[in-house]
Amino acid sequence: KAHEGLGVPVATWTDAAADAAAVRDAARGYLRDAIPHDASPAERKAWWAGLTDEQREEYLAVYPDRIGNLDGIPSLVRDAANRDNLQLLMGKLEGRDDDDSATKLAALREIDRQLRAGPKAGEPPMYLLGIGDQGNGRAIVSYGNPDAARNVAAYVPGLNTSLDMGFAEGDLKRARDLSIAANQYGAPAAAITWLGYDAPQSPDGLRSLAVAVDGRAEQGGRAFHDFMGGVKAANVHDDPHMTAIGHSYGSRTVGSAAQHPGGIPGVDEIVFVGSPGVGVDSADDLGVGRDHVFVGAAANDVVTKLPSKAESVLGVAAVGFGGPAPAYAFGDLVDRRDDDVWFGRDPASEAFGARRIEVGDGPPLVGKGKIDVDAHSQYFDPELDIASVENMALITAGQADRVKREEPR
Template sequence: MRLHSWERRGRRTLVAAALTTTIVAGTAGWATGSEQRPSTGPPPGTASWRADHELGFGLPDPATTSPARVAAFFGGSDAAQRRELVERHPTVVGNLDGAPVKLRYEANVRALKAERERVRARAENPELTQEDRARARSLITRYTELLEPGRQILAFDPRGRGQVAEVYGDLGSASHVSVIVPGSDIDLSSFDRSTDPFGTPAGMARSLYEASGGRTAVVAWVGYTTPVGLGPDAATGRLAEAGAPRLARFVQGLIASGAPRPSVFCHSYGSVVCGLSAARLATADLVVLGSPGMGVDKVSELRTTARVWAARDDTDWISRVPNVELFGLGHGTDPTDPSFGARRVPAHLAQGHTGYFVPGTDSLRAFARIATGDAS
């Protein structure tokens, strides 16, 4: 018997309701996953930046000045002034969307070194607990890795679980740019982990850069607070709502600093962030993979001029998640469903939820063509 679309939607809603009730009632709450507090607002050090009038004029407010005006401000400053700002306010300059890319790299090297010294003091403080000292030692290792020669850190914020963005390729000369937006369980410590590398934004970015033959610069962007585990954060759009304006502003900053409109690749929960920011996201192509939904039922509701693409392999566990929105839970229609209206990306050779950027897969080949403007 063939069901009408409203009947199918009704059945999915009942399934989602039953699933939600079972999980919550059966565990007296969510089985795993802890609620996260999203990082919002301007970068650390903003207060001292706002109070700085040493150059004889006010500095652009990181919270209210558009990336385009930030770019214009730096374009009107000389090398000595820019150097002073990097030396006095590395945490602001390193995270200031619209600031020159190389200046941000330099600022983040300074910020990483300063933060490493701060946690080194904690690691050697006998008054702290053994756990706190161990955490500090782990951060020393992490910051030392990020300071390795050749790494291009475009953003660094140590607050909370930490946020970071790293560039593969040359943003200054690239004719194509891509941005990777990750899903759950990604932060400063895990964005380039050695286990399951192609499930990390750094691994995805590196793989895409190599698959394109270096024809696109790729940014691994961990600029929002991601959900941890399976819990309310992963099932709702709360963290995505906090992350969406940050993603939109980041992309605006890339363009303001001279980069072309990027292609944005959104993995898992990251596609919820991309869906909520789509109307403000200045992107040429919007690609979602392993997506639980984008918060809408069809492409037209995204209010974007970008081409929208969707990939999901048959072995991805995300296919077992009901694609509905109910009582604030769920993220809407499966983007690979024909009714959604996205262009389908082949993913027959990908395996599992994190296999889309594995070398040799049809999905990675398609992503490289999209990223370099060679997709049909």
């Protein structure tokens, strides 16, 4: 650490990253092995509270990455640890020349810039609750302190989200705007952008097929379930109001987290926007009761209208027997009610049983001589879809009875 007013050059952080690895090897026996990785969030919180100040300083100095990503640890501690780890990660990536490292380094620098700049007038402060370069990268950022806030929302992004400039400039803004909007409706609210899993990427070679299957969502669902357990354990309120929001493939990830025994820890409301299905056929299967499940589906969002897997298989096969007409006919055989999408029952359908909220239509799929899929990405933009943002803000603020509704499909 440098004294106030002194800069730390990149080369120093690169050396620090290497030194940290050496210190970890020496400290493994009495520090790393004592970190309660397999404990519950509540047990981790109690473990941290029981350490002396000297012990805490040791852990933060030697293992900022492990402490910063340990669910159940107070957010102020995680933020301090992750800010240090952010510098170490940038130092490590500085010494590499591959495209993946360059992409992640640019995103880390932008996150670091935002953290250093601090909040503008009317904006909540940022808390860095997780950071890492594994896989497609990890970043968990809260706008507002989730330990102190009475209302907490966590947003899970979907397809093509990774640790890049799009995430650092776009997905983080979504949580910031949601927090600002929710704070207008009463008790302080914190909004979190959670990139704690490898969302599918496209194009990505054969791995592009990951968006069509459940594997990434199942893995991410387990991690998100644990993270929300940590948020609940660290919150100072006896019963904080918590909301989980899933967009696109992220809705399938939230749906997976909700299918764990007891649902998602602490979560009272679930919101799906731009969803291709969530892995269940009824809102009753998500652990919060159907009256607490909300769905936004823009009229021009093609992702919310993807055919079911069975329809797709039979439809493709039927093309060989006479073209599109038989394909539609065979598709209707497996989806007579026309309310199935790729990952199960359409969440916006009457049969699913959730509350459909008003959102903007978004631009048409075909317009001005080109294909436009922006209707899938505007749910969080207060300039392009204020109805969606205000409805999610009301739900986050515990005032779901005030949302504007749409009729289910």
